[in-house]
Amino acid sequence: MKNTFGQSLQTTIFGESHGPYIGVVLDGLAPGIEVNDDFIKEKLALRRPAGAISTARVEADEYTFASGVFNGKTTGTPLCILIPNTNTRSADYDKAGRVARPGHADYTAMCKYHGFEDYRGGGHFSGRITAAIVAGGAIAMSALEKKGISIGTHIYKLSDLTDTSFYDIKDYLPEVIANLNKKSFAVINNDIAKDMIEAIEEAAKDADSVGGVLETAITGLPAGVGEPWFDSVESILSHVLFSVPGIKGVQFGAGFDKVCERGSSFNDALRNEDGKVITATNNNGGINGGITNGMPVIIKCAVKPTPSIYKEQKSINLNTLENSDIAIEGRHDPAIIHRARVVVDSVCALAVYDMLAARFGTDFFTQE
Ligand SMILES: Cc1cc2nc3c(=O)[nH]c(=O)nc-3n(C[C@H](O)[C@H](O)[C@H](O)COP(=O)(O)O)c2cc1C
Numbered sequence: 555m556k557n558t559f560g561q562s563l564q565t566t567i568f569g570e571s572h573g574p575y576i577g578v579v580l581d582g583l584a585p586g587i588e589v590n591d592d593f594i595k596e597k598l599a600l601r602r603p604a605g606a607i608s609t610a611r612v613e614a615d616e617y618t619f620a621s622g623v624f625n626g627k628t629t630g631t632p633l634c635i636l637i638p639n640t641n642t643r644s645a646d647y648d649k650a651g652r653v654a655r656p657g658h659a660d661y662t663a664m665c666k667y668h669g670f671e672d673y674r675g676g677g678h679f680s681g682r683i684t685a686a687i688v689a690g691g692a693i694a695m696s697a698l699e700k701k702g703i704s705i706g707t708h709i710y711k712l713s714d715l716t717d718t719s720f721y722d723i724k725d726y727l728p729e730v731i732a733n734l735n736k737k738s739f740a741v742i743n744n745d746i747a748k749d750m751i752e753a754i755e756e757a758a759k760d761a762d763s764v765g766g767v768l769e770t771a772i773t774g775l776p777a778g779v780g781e782p783w784f785d786s787v788e789s790i791l792s793h794v795l796f797s798v799p800g801i802k803g804v805q806f807g808a809g810f811d812k813v814c815e816r817g818s819s820f821n822d823a824l825r826n827e828d829g830k831v832i833t834a835t836n837n838n839g840g841i842n843g844g845i846t847n848g849m850p851v852i853i854k855c856a857v858k859p860t861p862s863i864y865k866e867q868k869s870i871n872l873n874t875l876e877n878s879d880i881a882i883e884g885r886h887d888p889a890i891i892h893r894a895r896v897v898v899d900s901v902c903a904l905a906v907y908d909m910l911a912a913r914f915g916t917d918f919f920t921q922e
Pocket of ligand 1: 642657676680682684783798800860861862888893894
């Protein structure tokens with residue numbers, strides 16, 4: 555499908571960066587889920603640009619529910635969230651003379667939509683659309699939290715700086731996630747935050763951008779969720795994660811870091827601890843045969859440096875296809891990663907909700 559994801563819970567996104575609205579439709583939600591505006595606003599605030607490490611385009615994200623909410627709870631019929639775009643500066647894009655931004659979707663969008671696409675601010679390909687994903691994801695996330703499931707993401711790597719990994723934390727992961735979810739710049743080791751922020755500021759000063767790796771943990775998932783082949787937990791999660799603009803790699807568990815080792819070091823020993831089956835290590839990232847094993851699902855996502863940089867670059871003119879140089883204008887993030895982190899949480903929440911609803915039924919999430 556084109557702009558819709560999911561089976562039991564279907565998420566549809568729509569809108570363009572400089573159009574009147576962006577939005578999301580959630581179809582298949584359980585009736586009776588509490589819709590907590592403070593929680594939705596908290597999540598939107600984590601995505602909102604702030605300071606020199608983000609774009610100067612700041613939007614209030616004042617959303618409205620066009621449908622699907624009654625007396626503060628979901629009705630179970632399609633829930634539509636509309637978010638107006640208020641801070642647009644479309645002239646920046648007219649001036650560009652239609653030269654494709656290297657690394658962005660300007661050229662591929664033209665190939666697919668034959669020049670009819672709304673290219674202002676990246677149009678439908680803009681990171682702006684992720685505000686709608688975050689608003690919709692917050693509904694799914696609050697339902698998951700009621701079931702004891704937590705999702706949290708931190709900046710594991712940025713430039714050559716590395717944070718503490720979830721793999722270094724064993725017993726108190728849900729507390730670490732709760733703490734991370736309060737931070738606007740999400741790192742586990744607070745000492746590394748200043749250096750990472752400086753690295754983003756340095757890139758910005760050089761008219762450049764910087765990327766890195768996000769690490770996500772999903773805790774509290776019961777064992778036995780997922781499907782063996784095409785709808786494996788890895789397939790569903792990577793499908794939705796690769797839909798987030800700027801994500802260029804997804805790893806589950808120890809993945810690329812450890813697969814060249816021997817089976818004896820990669821295998822996770824099964825143990826019975828006080829009647830609960832656990833694994834002694836978690837190199838498989840909580841998934842075996844496409845199905846959850848009850849251990850935390852651990853994911854790493856490679857987030858590329860923002861494509862729109864202010865340095866002059868070589869490209870092509872989209873009208874003539876002739877070689878042309880481009881000096882990008884407009885307002886852009888010198889790094890995507892710190893804003894993408896809550897988008898990653900949100901798409902994971904929508905996907906996990908979908909898989910649980912498929913396994914246990916829509917009313918699994920209905921709250922009395
Ligand atoms: C939260 C967020 C903010 C983004 N901000 C920008 C931006 O300011 N400038 C830009 O060129 N790309 C930005 N991007 C990335 C582009 O949307 C993305 O690179 C582009 O659509 C091409 O898609 P691809 O990188 O997945 O191939 C952002 C992405 C996200 C998730």
